[in-house]
Amino acid sequence: MKQILALYQYAARLNRRSLALAISGVAVMLGLVATIVWAPAERATLVISLVSPVVAAVVAAVILDWWNRRRV
Known part of the structure; x- marks a missing residue:
């Protein structure tokens, strides 16, 4: 699992x-x-109603x- 995450991190150019x-x-x-469905x-x-504004x-x-990081 750790190797898969490391490969994904490298491929997506993401930091930890x-x-x-x-x-x-x-x-x-x-x-x-899951909460909404079940x-x-x-x-x-x-x-x-409580979560949608936060999301x-x-x-x-x-x-x-x-957007700001991409423009710099």
Whole structure:
């Protein structure tokens, strides 16, 4: 597993921090999707209404950071 992550990190030109953030982001998103799919409708609606602004802000910050790093 460690070798696969090292190869992916090298191929994607990511540093360790970016790779860790990507892995944790995927894990959080999978957890949210699982909660939304398997939870009752009321709980899923609550999760979506609470989490969607936070996810939108995080995605916007990541894209903005990527854009600023690319321009430098």
